[in-house]
Amino acid sequence: MLVFISDLHFTDGTAGEHNLNPRAFDYFFDDLEGIITDPRNQVQEFILVFLGDIFDLLRTTHWFGYPEDERPWGKNHTAMEVHAATLFDLLAANPKNRESFSKIRARLEAIRTRVPQVQVLYLPGNHDRLVNLSRRLRDKACQALGLTQDPQARFPHRLEFPAYGVFARHGHEYDYYNYEGGPAQTEADYDQVPIGDPITTELVSRLPFELERRLQLPAPDKQRLVANFQDIDNVRPLSAVVEWLLYQVEQQPAWLRELIEDVVDDCIRDFYRLEFVTRWFHRHDKWLDPFDKADQIQMALFILEKFKVFSLDKLWSLASRAKGAFMKDDLLAAAPEEEALRDPRLRFVVYGHTHDPLVVPLRRRFQQEQIYLNTGTWRARHTKSLMDASFVSWKNLTYVIFFRSEERPGRQALFETWTGTLKEA
Numbered sequence: 001m002l003v004f005i006s007d008l009h010f011t012d013g014t015a016g017e018h019n020l021n022p023r024a025f026d027y028f029f030d031d032l033e034g035i036i037t038d039p040r041n042q043v044q045e046f047i048l049v050f051l052g053d054i055f056d057l058l059r060t061t062h063w064f065g066y067p068e069d070e071r072p073w074g075k076n077h078t079a080m081e082v083h084a085a086t087l088f089d090l091l092a093a094n095p096k097n098r099e100s101f102s103k104i105r106a107r108l109e110a111i112r113t114r115v116p117q118v119q120v121l122y123l124p125g126n127h128d129r130l131v132n133l134s135r136r137l138r139d140k141a142c143q144a145l146g147l148t149q150d151p152q153a154r155f156p157h158r159l160e161f162p163a164y165g166v167f168a169r170h171g172h173e174y175d176y177y178n179y180e181g182g183p184a185q186t187e188a189d190y191d192q193v194p195i196g197d198p199i200t201t202e203l204v205s206r207l208p209f210e211l212e213r214r215l216q217l218p219a220p221d222k223q224r225l226v227a228n229f230q231d232i233d234n235v236r237p238l239s240a241v242v243e244w245l246l247y248q249v250e251q252q253p254a255w256l257r258e259l260i261e262d263v264v265d266d267c268i269r270d271f272y273r274l275e276f277v278t279r280w281f282h283r284h285d286k287w288l289d290p291f292d293k294a295d296q297i298q299m300a301l302f303i304l305e306k307f308k309v310f311s312l313d314k315l316w317s318l319a320s321r322a323k324g325a326f327m328k329d330d331l332l333a334a335a336p337e338e339e340a341l342r343d344p345r346l347r348f349v350v351y352g353h354t355h356d357p358l359v360v361p362l363r364r365r366f367q368q369e370q371i372y373l374n375t376g377t378w379r380a381r382h383t384k385s386l387m388d389a390s391f392v393s394w395k396n397l398t399y400v401i402f403f404r405s406e407e408r409p410g411r412q413a414l415f416e417t418w419t420g421t422l423k424e425a
């Protein structure tokens with residue numbers, strides 16, 4: 001029995017308290033134990049894989065207290081790794097996370113009393129890229145999740161399970177903004193800093209941080225407005241992020257819109273001043289390509305910078321036209337091209353990263369079906385409405401289970417995917 005979950009995004013809570021309710025792990029493990037204890041099943045092996053973006057070391061305000069050169073995109077790697085270890089401790093000390101980690105370890109111990117072989121594996125994504133940089137951080141990850149991996153060695157970036165027909169990776173390798181390495185996908189490639197790192201910290205996390213510092217509002221009103229801006233990273237599809245920000249601005253009185261406009265302008269200006277960002281645009285802005293990936297980021301920031309210049313109607317029109325550039329699912333396009341699928345033992349490709357649970361047939365090869373599955377997320381989602389400018393919110397929980405034929409005698413089940421949606425008032 002092979003189980004995948006991904007994109008839990010445990011944070012220290014300083015950039016928004018988005019951490020999971022620990023009860024979610026009760027629902028999850030209750031279902032798994034129900035399968036294990038079902039007398040019709042013969043589960044002799046249990047493998048749980050945390051498929052990346054488990055520990056979010058980018059969505060925190062603590063990086064703002066360190067010099068630019070000691071942040072994840074700086075050149076002082078020694079100091080940065082020390083700070084990352086401190087931030088991991090803060091993340092693990094968050095009350096919700098502490099309870100979640102304790103619950104995960106306890107439920108895994110219960111499974112060990114019922115299943116002869118238990119493995120708990122983890123591979124890093126882009127938000128927890130820093131975890132792989134030092135033995136100290138890998139130790140902390142192993143302790144938090146009860147991993148069975150050796151922290152002496154780096155965590156892998158891809159996993160194969162021929163007995164289950166599965167090839168798995170986080171999938172950010174195919175996201176231009178969140179993987180800076182080359183096609184060889186060496187350790188050195190994975191260590192390269194993508195533009196997504198400073199975007200997450202210096203824009204997504206800094207904007208609500210600066211708003212909270214400058215807003216002169218009654219506490220409940222300030223908290224509500226700041227929380228809305230802290231939710232930028234949970235907007236789906238990602239192409240709707242600019243529209244989400246416009247929607248938040250549109251709801252405010254004129255005097256407050258002006259303050260928000262000032263904060264947005266300041267954050268974007270400071271972002272462009274970062275040495276890393278300057279170098280990144282210099283490398284990626286291709287003058288022969290009139291609308292390359294660098295241009296797409298610049299267009300989104302241009303729209304946000306023009307709050308004071310253009311009417312909101314004009315900005316909505318620009319945002320609607322620009323978002324098409326961000327809508328392609330590059331992971332779905334990459335899945336059928338995975339080299340691993342040339343192995344006749346492998347027929348399932350499993351990614352995370354996008355937060356969108358999917359099951360998509362790819363082709364028939366070697367007389368068997370090949371299928372792409374995405375493990376979604378356990379995070380909240382704010383989804384753009386179809387008919388107007390509003391957004392609707394709910395929480396998701398997705399996991400994927402694979403079986404060997406002998407584990408479910410007579411039923412020949414290959415996999416199950418489960419996605420729960422919780423809509424609260």
